[in-house]
Amino acid sequence: MKINPLNKLAQSEMLNKHINKVIKDDMFGAKTLVALNVTKDVFAYAIRFKTTMQNEKIPEEKRPFVASMDLMSGVVTAIMQIGVGFSLANPKIQNKIWDKFFKNCNFQDIVSAKKGFSQIMALIGSTVLAERILVPLIATPFAEKFEKKFFPHKNNQNSNEFKFISIEEFNKDIKDYSK
Amino acid sequence: MKVINTNLNQHIATSLEKFSQKGGEKVSNYVNAAGKAVIAPLVIMHNPFTKENEENRKWASIKQPVEAVITLAMQLVSLGLLYKGIDSLIKKGKINFKYVENAAKDISKIPEKILKACNYDKEKALEMYKSQYNEIFKDRLGAVVTTITYLPVLALSNKIYPKIAEKIVNKNENKSAQ
Numbered sequence: 001m002k003i004n005p006l007n008k009l010a011q012s013e014m015l016n017k018h019i020n021k022v023i024k025d026d027m028f029g030a031k032t033l034v035a036l037n038v039t040k041d042v043f044a045y046a047i048r049f050k051t052t053m054q055n056e057k058i059p060e061e062k063r064p065f066v067a068s069m070d071l072m073s074g075v076v077t078a079i080m081q082i083g084v085g086f087s088l089a090n091p092k093i094q095n096k097i098w099d100k101f102f103k104n105c106n107f108q109d110i111v112s113a114k115k116g117f118s119q120i121m122a123l124i125g126s127t128v129l130a131e132r133i134l135v136p137l138i139a140t141p142f143a144e145k146f147e148k149k150f151f152p153h154k155n156n157q158n159s160n161e162f163k164f165i166s167i168e169e170f171n172k173d174i175k176d177y178s179k
Numbered sequence: 180m181k182v183i184n185t186n187l188n189q190h191i192a193t194s195l196e197k198f199s200q201k202g203g204e205k206v207s208n209y210v211n212a213a214g215k216a217v218i219a220p221l222v223i224m225h226n227p228f229t230k231e232n233e234e235n236r237k238w239a240s241i242k243q244p245v246e247a248v249i250t251l252a253m254q255l256v257s258l259g260l261l262y263k264g265i266d267s268l269i270k271k272g273k274i275n276f277k278y279v280e281n282a283a284k285d286i287s288k289i290p291e292k293i294l295k296a297c298n299y300d301k302e303k304a305l306e307m308y309k310s311q312y313n314e315i316f317k318d319r320l321g322a323v324v325t326t327i328t329y330l331p332v333l334a335l336s337n338k339i340y341p342k343i344a345e346k347i348v349n350k351n352e353n354k355s356a357q
Contacts, residue, residue: 006265007274010316016278019315023308024290036322037207044329051333057341058238065235066242069223105192111296116195123210132214136222140229140236 026115027089030122034085037126038078045074064151068143076139077131084134085126094118204321208254216247234348241344246336253328253335258321265317276312279305 009015022029052058052067087093098117107113220240229236268274282288286301289308297303 004268004273006268006320010274010276013277015316015319016276018319019276019312020278020290022315023293023311033207037211040322040326040329043326044333047329047333051337055337055341057338058344062235062238065231066239069239102192105189107192109296111292113192113195120195120206123207127207127211128214128218131211132218133222136219137226137228140223140226140231144229144231 026118027091027094029115030089030118031086033119034081034089034122034126037085037123038081041077041081041131042074045070045077049074064147065143068147068151069139072139072142072146073135076135076142080130080134080138081126084130085122088125089118089122094121097121204318204325205255205258208251208258208325212247212251215250216244219243237348237351238344241347242336242340245340245343246332249336249339250329250332253332254325257324257328261321261324262317265313265320269313274316276309276316279309279312282308 018032022032048070049067052063052070055063058066094117098114102113102117220243223236223240223243226236265274278288283305286294286304289304293307293311294304297307
C-alpha cells in the first residue's frame with residue numbers, strides 16, 4: 001500500500017493543533033506569520049553572507065561591505081521584525097487602527113476581515129517598516145564597523161595592499177573574537 | 180475627499196477578507212519583494228548614519244531589487260506548482276485533516292467564531308473550516324518551499340547582480356566624468 005506523506009502530515013496531532021489555533025486565535029496567526037518570515041530571512045541572510053564572501057564576481061574591495069551588510073541585516077532583521085511585528089499584532093493597537101479606518105465599512109464576513117487585517121498589519125510592520133526601513137538604517141553603520149573590524153584593509157585607506165580573507169579565515173577570526 | 184477615502188477603505192476592507200481566506204504566504208512574499216526592491220535601496224543610499232563611500236553603497240543597494248525580482252519570480256513558480264498539486268490532492272480526497280474529519284462527525288468541534296460567521300449553518304461552517312485548514316496547510320508547506328528556493332535564488336542573483344551593478348555604476352561614473 002502506498003503511503004501518502006502529505007496525508008500522514010495532515011493527520012498529525014501537532015499540525016492539526018497548530019492549524020486549529022491559527023483559525024481560533026487571530027493574534028497567534030499573525031505572530032506565526034512574523035515568526036515564519038524571520039526564520040526564512042535569517043536562513044536567507046546566512047546563505048547570502050556566505051555566498052557574497054565567495055563571490056569573485058563582486059570586486060574584492062566592494063565585497064567586505066556588501067557581505068557585512070548582509071550579515072548585519074540578518075541579525076538586526078530578526079530582532080526588529082519580532083519587536084515591531086509582535087507589537088503590531090497586539091490586540092489593543094490593532095483595535096485602535098481598525099476603528100480608525102474600517103469602523104464604517106461594510107463586511108460580508110467581519111471575522112475573516114479582522115483576521116486578514118491582523119496578519120497584514122504584522123506583515124507590513126515586520127517586513128516593510130522593520131526590515132526595509134529600520135534595519136538598513138541600523139545595519140549600515142553596524143556593517144561599516146564590522147567591516148573595519150574584520151577586514152582591516154579599510155583601516156588603512158592609503159595602503160595599496162589589499163588584505164582579503166577567505167571565509168574559513170573569517171570563521172576562525174569570528175570564533176577567536178567570540179572567545 | 181472623504182468619499183474617496185471611504186471608498187478606498189471599503190476596497191481595502193474587501194481585500195482583507197480575501198486575504199484572510201487565501202492565506203498569507205503568497206502575500207507575504209509580495210510584500211517582502213516590494214519592500215526589498217523599492218524601499219531598501221533608498222534607505223541604504225540615503226542613510227544619514229553611515230560614512231561608507233557612495234560606490235560601495237551603490238553596490239549594496241543595487242543588489243536589493245535584482246534579488247527581489249529573481250526571488251519573486253522563483254517563488255511564484257514554485258508556490259504556484261505546489262498549491263496546484265495540493266489542491267488537486269485535496270480534491271481527489273488524498274489529503275484529509277484529522278480535526279476536519281472529527282468536526283464532520285461532531286459539529287461542536289468547529290471553532291465558535293466560524294459557526295457564528297456562518298449563522299450556525301452546519302454545512303457552511305464545515306466547508307469554511309475545511310477551506311481555512313487547506314489554506315493554512317498550503318501556507319506552511321509554502322514557507323518550507325520558499326526557504327528552500329533561497330538557495331537557487333541566491334546562486335542566480337550572485338551571478339546576475341554583479342554584472343548589473345557594474346554596468347550601472349560604470350555608466351554613472353562615465354556620466355559624471357563627462
